[in-house]
Amino acid sequence: MRTKYLLGLAVILGALGYLVFGGLGQNLVYFLTPSEYLQDQARYQNRPVRLGGLVKQGTVQYDKDRLELRFVLTDGVAEVPVFHKGTPPGMFKEGQGVVVEGRFQDGVFQGTNLLVKHSETYQAPKAGWTPEEVRKLIEEAK
């Protein structure tokens, strides 16, 4: 009786282990980096992908009237120009980690969804944080 239970448990643990570290692990990668994408373009051809990386400093162009956002996404090795129609999220800024959903068209990545990835570090503003100072901080970030 006991061996039966142990056998069952071993099978379940084995299956879970396979799911976690085997086949499923690859598919659980939430986004590709630009260099990963460029290395294996044929595989992702005509498929919607998520690209993740940093917004390159000094490349953000945002047309407020047409809601057209252009920037360069980089992972330090490869760079990808991104075009996204819509208002960027509040935390979007240069140097910020982002994930863009979309697909390539004529060398430009057409984003349909723009997500901001923030870090695990939480810091209070150095200058203090009276409501006025924080309001200024938030406005500067935009």
Next chain:
Amino acid sequence: MLKAAHPERPDALTWAFLGLGVLLLPVGLYLALSAPPDVNQGYLVRIMYLHVPGAWLGYLAFFVTFLYSLLYLLRQDPRYDRVALASAEIGLVFMGLALVTGMLWARPTWGVYWTWEPRLTTTAILFAVYVGYFLLRGAIEDPELRAKAAAAVGVLGFINVPISYMSVKWWRSLHQTQSIDLTTGKVHMDPAMLQALLFNLLVFTLLYLGFVRFRALVAALEARKEEA
């Protein structure tokens, strides 16, 4: 003698946990609301003081369910089954709270309410498993078989807790890694924020201890009624 074995009302320890938890809850709220804003997120970061304790209690409660399910399988004492049930119920409520507050936090910071990234996906599965735990309990009439089947789910379902906790490290995800990292002991948080968070974690844990004892007692009363 009989009374001690079959208590009619909560004991002093249960009241102490509940009383202390309820008394300290406003203090925790005050600390959360007076904690400094974050450099990048501003005041949005304060939802953390509800989100993190919710998730922590979900994990803790499912661990207790795991422990008591295991004890039930080894000893076959219905008391263990009742504690497992009580804990799973509370865990489900707090995991739900973590999911809802997480979604409300994700919209202004990430830009979406929900996305199928590893942490969110594993947590959704975790939540679904414990919903299944109660569906299973509701579907089985025989108390002994019900307890056994539930204990099996209580043990196996817990496997997902460490997976969910580690998911942000094992896979490339959108969710940030742990700010209080239990695997490395590193803390990436302003001391004032950390204090407020730890205090809220303590308050929620006290409430959990009170809740689980109270709920297990109610389950015991129910079981006695079912027998009679």
